[in-house]
Amino acid sequence: MAKEHEVKLVSVESPNLIPERDKQYPLVLEVSHLGIDFGGLTAVDEFNMALGKTEICGLIGPNGAGKTTVFNLLTKVYQPTRGTILLDGKDTHGMNTTKVNQAGIARTFQNIRLFDKLSVEDNVKIGLHNHINYGMMNGVLRLPKYWKEEKRAHEKAMELLSIFDMEHLAKDEAGSLPYGAQRRLEICRALATGPKVLLLDEPAAGMNPSETAELMDNIRKIRDTFHISILLIEHDMNLVMGICESIVVLNFGKIIAKGTPSEIQNNPQVIEAYLGKQREV
Amino acid sequence: MKKGSKRASGAFLNYGIVIVFYIVFQILSSTGHLSSSFSGQLIPICTYVIMALSLNLVVGFSGELSLGHAGFMSVGAFSGVIASVALQNYVTVSSVRLFLAILVGAAIAAIAGIVIGVPVLRLQGDYLAIVTLAFGEIIKNILNCLYVAVDKNGLHFSMTDATSMNLEPENVVILNGPMGALGVKKISTFLSGIILILVVLFIIQNLVNSRSGRAIAGIRDNRIAAEACGIQITKYKMMAFVTSAAMAGSAGALYALNFSTVVPKKFDFNTSILILVFVVLGGIGNLRGSIIAAAILTVLPELLRQFQDYRMLVYAIVLIMVMLITNNEKAQALRQRFIKTLFKNKKKEAV
Ligand SMILES: Nc1ncnc2c1ncn2[C@@H]1O[C@H](COP(=O)(O)OP(=O)(O)OP(=O)(O)O)[C@@H](O)[C@H]1O
Numbered sequence: 001m002a003k004e005h006e007v008k009l010v011s012v013e014s015p016n017l018i019p020e021r022d023k024q025y026p027l028v029l030e031v032s033h034l035g036i037d038f039g040g041l042t043a044v045d046e047f048n049m050a051l052g053k054t055e056i057c058g059l060i061g062p063n064g065a066g067k068t069t070v071f072n073l074l075t076k077v078y079q080p081t082r083g084t085i086l087l088d089g090k091d092t093h094g095m096n097t098t099k100v101n102q103a104g105i106a107r108t109f110q111n112i113r114l115f116d117k118l119s120v121e122d123n124v125k126i127g128l129h130n131h132i133n134y135g136m137m138n139g140v141l142r143l144p145k146y147w148k149e150e151k152r153a154h155e156k157a158m159e160l161l162s163i164f165d166m167e168h169l170a171k172d173e174a175g176s177l178p179y180g181a182q183r184r185l186e187i188c189r190a191l192a193t194g195p196k197v198l199l200l201d202e203p204a205a206g207m208n209p210s211e212t213a214e215l216m217d218n219i220r221k222i223r224d225t226f227h228i229s230i231l232l233i234e235h236d237m238n239l240v241m242g243i244c245e246s247i248v249v250l251n252f253g254k255i256i257a258k259g260t261p262s263e264i265q266n267n268p269q270v271i272e273a274y275l276g277k278q279r280e281v
Numbered sequence: 282m283k284k285g286s287k288r289a290s291g292a293f294l295n296y297g298i299v300i301v302f303y304i305v306f307q308i309l310s311s312t313g314h315l316s317s318s319f320s321g322q323l324i325p326i327c328t329y330v331i332m333a334l335s336l337n338l339v340v341g342f343s344g345e346l347s348l349g350h351a352g353f354m355s356v357g358a359f360s361g362v363i364a365s366v367a368l369q370n371y372v373t374v375s376s377v378r379l380f381l382a383i384l385v386g387a388a389i390a391a392i393a394g395i396v397i398g399v400p401v402l403r404l405q406g407d408y409l410a411i412v413t414l415a416f417g418e419i420i421k422n423i424l425n426c427l428y429v430a431v432d433k434n435g436l437h438f439s440m441t442d443a444t445s446m447n448l449e450p451e452n453v454v455i456l457n458g459p460m461g462a463l464g465v466k467k468i469s470t471f472l473s474g475i476i477l478i479l480v481v482l483f484i485i486q487n488l489v490n491s492r493s494g495r496a497i498a499g500i501r502d503n504r505i506a507a508e509a510c511g512i513q514i515t516k517y518k519m520m521a522f523v524t525s526a527a528m529a530g531s532a533g534a535l536y537a538l539n540f541s542t543v544v545p546k547k548f549d550f551n552t553s554i555l556i557l558v559f560v561v562l563g564g565i566g567n568l569r570g571s572i573i574a575a576a577i578l579t580v581l582p583e584l585l586r587q588f589q590d591y592r593m594l595v596y597a598i599v600l601i602m603v604m605l606i607t608n609n610e611k612a613q614a615l616r617q618r619f620i621k622t623l624f625k626n627k628k629k630e631a632v
């Protein structure tokens with residue numbers, strides 16, 4: 001299965017130039033010259049990357065490198081100071097977070113952001129919001145359309161929860177779930193919005209090794225069943241090297257390397273900036 | 282299934298409480314067990330219950346603060362009175378006229394809600410609290426110098442005085458500036474108040490448990506996550522706010538058409554805060570709490586008349602007690618235990 005998606009990378013002189021990938025894969029996400037300044041601080045600069053259809057790409061780098069900031073730029077939680085983001089060839093300039101999601105980018109959050117007081121099922125149903133077709137009138141008057149669409153939404157939500165075997169938790173309050181389950185629920189909710197690109201911000205944070213192994217299988221399963229591209233931030237190198245077909249390394253807001261897992265593992269710059277340091281710790 | 286069915290039965294329990302309340306007081310009043318001062322409180326109780334429910338939609342479910350809810354009540358009250366007087370000769374059945382007046386009150390208050398909501402609900406932060414506070418005061422002052430009269434040429438408005446409207450000799454002055462609406466025909470009934478509560482409850486409970494309601498609650502729980510789920514924030518904040526304003530307007534019309542005179546000063550900041558107190562005491566987001574708190578605290582000053590000088594003291598103590606019981610964790614645990622032991626005993630008896 002993984003073979004089929006293997007990506008041949010075209011080596012380039014400067015890691016900041018695109019295209020760096022095999023052009024035979026249709027691109028879903030093309031980011032060029034993306035950057036943001038917070039006052040005097042340049043958090044991200046000259047961020048160039050492309051994500052192919054059904055590609056799983058890792059975004060790694062030391063703490064404070066700007067990884068989460070890249071996600072916030074892609075989803076317009078922050079407005080980029082410069083650069084362009086093309087989703088399926090369409091410029092997302094001028095879109096807000098809501099529009100970007102409707103256009104096809106869904107995400108999870110490093111510091112989990114669930115609708116704590118709502119049930120697990122309702123969390124997923126909010127993700128399904130734009131795929132449920134009835135308005136306020138139908139909802140208040142409980143017309144047949146309400147029942148039909150709610151039944152469909154329930155089934156769809158259960159189907160999504162079943163990816164992580166979470167159906168039995170459907171009626172629980174989201175905020176009361178254990179940490180790992182909350183992370184999995186965030187993924188379900190993001191998937192419910194029907195994205196083309198899924199951004200996962202440290203999905204394995206706080207999970208034990210067996211949970212992480214299971215998560216790796218599930219991320220692959222998600223890619224294979226939904227045919228979507230996944231960009232993930234993760235500090236767990238086993239996970240990154242295990243499932244990513246390509247990796248982008250960020251340091252001080254700039255890309256210092258791009259390549260396949262084996263290329264990255266042997267890149268002296270990366271070892272110095274990130275991997276080496278980790279071994280010391 | 283468990284939580285869902287619990288929620289549904291909770292909704293039906295709320296309807297039940299309102300209906301039982303109606304039956305009990307209807308029996309009491311028809312058998313002459315109700316003092317005239319108390320039976321005069323029945324429609325105000327209904328009004329304040331609706332006000333508390335509608336404010337809870339904004340404060341509890343949408344997570345915004347509105348400090349000028351009496352302003353919407355006021356808009357509904359006076360537009361309801363104007364509608365009622367204007368329709369007097371065309372719609373003679375008073376219940377139908379009341380229905381139309383309530384609709385007009387709700388519609389005009391909804392328009393006021395849209396006018397406020399469109400600019401303010403786009404912003405993040407507590408701007409709504411500030412703007413609604415100002416709105417309540419502005420409406421009060423505008424109504425204080427608004428003159429409305431009707432003659433055979435139709436409705437006339439003035440912002441200076443009654444004589445500048447050039448009325449035909451045969452006319453009815455509906456609004457007379459600071460004196461408010463005089464000689465209003467009382468057409469509100471206890472039954473209509475109860476029906477309005479049930480309608481408002483029906484709308485809120487069904488809205489909350491629908492696609493739109495989930496979006497509203499999602500925005501309250503985590504705005505950024507809601508945006509990341511593709512939810513249009515302003516649209517759903519507006520939905521909750523305007524619905525709430527319309528409900529407050531309908532309550533205002535019901536209230537105004539229960540008295541022969543209504544003055545704009547009645548709907549001031551104190552009234553807005555009083556309604557907020559009902560919501561907070563009943564529990565934010567708790568509809569049943571709002572109903573009970575609004576009903577009890579509306580009649581309480583009347584019931585406390587016998588304490589004379591100590592009236593405000595007792596009122597304050599009751600407020601504190603209610604707050605402790607509804608919002609204190611320990612008190613809630615105690616209550617839960619109490620309910621559990623009650624049920625256990627019953628079960629033992631049954632065996
Ligand atoms: N809203 C903001 N205002 C100012 N500075 C910010 C803001 N958001 C992020 N930064 C800064 O940008 C830099 C990158 O932060 P970011 O959260 O993207 O790091 P990260 O790579 O995700 O780190 P971690 O691995 O710890 O999650 C940091 O120096 C941070 O302080």
Ligand SMILES: [Mg+2]
Nearest residue numbers: 067068069110
């Ligand atoms: Mg981060």
